[in-house]
Amino acid sequence: MQFPLVHVSWALADNAGRPACDAFFRDVFGAQTAYEILVTPETERLGLDREESLLLIGDTMVIPIAPAGRGAQAGNPLGDMLRRSAAPMRWIGLALKANDLGAADAWFAGRGFKRHYDPGMEAHYFLVPRGQVLGMRLEIVRQDMPNDPRRDAAWRPSGTDPLGIEGLQAVGVSAPSLAEARALFADTLEWPELGVRDLAEGRCAAFAMGDTVIEALEGTEDSALAHHAQAVKGIYHLVFKVRDAAAAASYLQGRGLPLVGDVAGRFAIAPEAAHGRLIWLTQHQPAGYPQAGSKLAEFAGPAR
Incomplete structure (x- = not known):
């Protein structure tokens, strides 16, 4: 089955920090807000336990989620999960689209x-817990995200973001070994393997997942990547393709943001200056990778 990417999410421990996080991605990455889920007197009466902005970086939806309302109380299941998950270089996971749940x-x-099905949401989505997918939670959703412009096949991003983003190229996941990653992604999930190459941080095996690529990453002993695979698990990075890497790097440096990596190949804002996220930018297209960008409208028609 094909499962196009709906969104990538991560957790914030305290809702007080969410406005600054959202503002960073709007300001630096040119993210556009598709929708906001906020606690109001009405939604609090309905039991809302979080706040989040549905942000579009190009045509990729990213969602930083913070506990709020009932979620701010200790013992609330979602609030506790968000507080446990809120750490640098730790993400919640991916949401993938399925018309037929x-x-x-x-x-x-x-x-x-x-x-796992949350009570009352059985017709809308189910979860594959993170312990089964190398620490990356999968949310399989039937419904569209509210106010998602990608439902319109004619919609395109404005193309005026400051980094010149063309689309999401890959999602990187730390792995204890490429053999274990291959057993999961290629053998069990039947996502075609696209090739193996060496990156600065470790060995990378790529797998086609719907409309993007999963990069399984194996680090050398005692490397930051190996530590992530052991202690943090799950998503390690995102990679966006940009039109002009030198121009994007110059823009970021002009903002006083520290960069890691190689501008001529692949570079990122240092995670400690990017709300704990490692988001690579590159001008290069690896052999065999699909064209960067969401194909959500092609894969999934209107929710039924």
């Missing part, structure tokens, strides 16, 4: 995955 459930069940 029953067929998707059967597909994952047939491959041995346990699925």
Whole structure:
């Protein structure tokens, strides 16, 4: 089955820090706000336990989520999960689209995955917990995200963001070994392998996932990548393709932001200056990778 990417999410421990995080991505990455989920007297009565902005970096939706309302109280399941997950270089996971949720459930069940359904949401989504996917939670969703412009096949990003982003090229996941990653992504999930190459941080095996690429990363002993695979797990980075890497780097340096990596190849804002996220920018297209950018409208028609 094909599962196009809906969004990438991560957690913030305290809702007081969410406005600054959102502002950073709007200001530096040119992110556009598709929708905001906020605690109001009405939504609090309904039990809302979080606040979040649905941000579009180009045509990729990213969502920093913070506990709020009931979620601010200790013992609230979602609030506790967000507080546990709120750490530098730790992400929640990916949401993937499936028009037929029953067929998707059967597909994952047939491959041995346990699925979790939140009470009352059985018709809308299910979760594949992070312990089954190298620390990356998968959320398989049937419904569209509110006010998501990508539902319109004619919609395109403005193309005026300051970094010249063309689209999401890959999602990187730390792995204890490429053999373990290959057993999961290629053998169990049946995502075609696109090739293996060496990156500065470690060995990378790439797998086609719907409309983007999963990069499984194996680090050398005692490396930051190996430590992540052991102690943090899950998503390690995002990679966006840009039109002009030198121009993007110059813009970021002009903002006084520290960069890591190689401008001629792949570089990023240092995570400690980017709210704990490692987001690479590159002008290069690895051999075999699909064209960067969301294909959500092509893969998934209107929710039924």
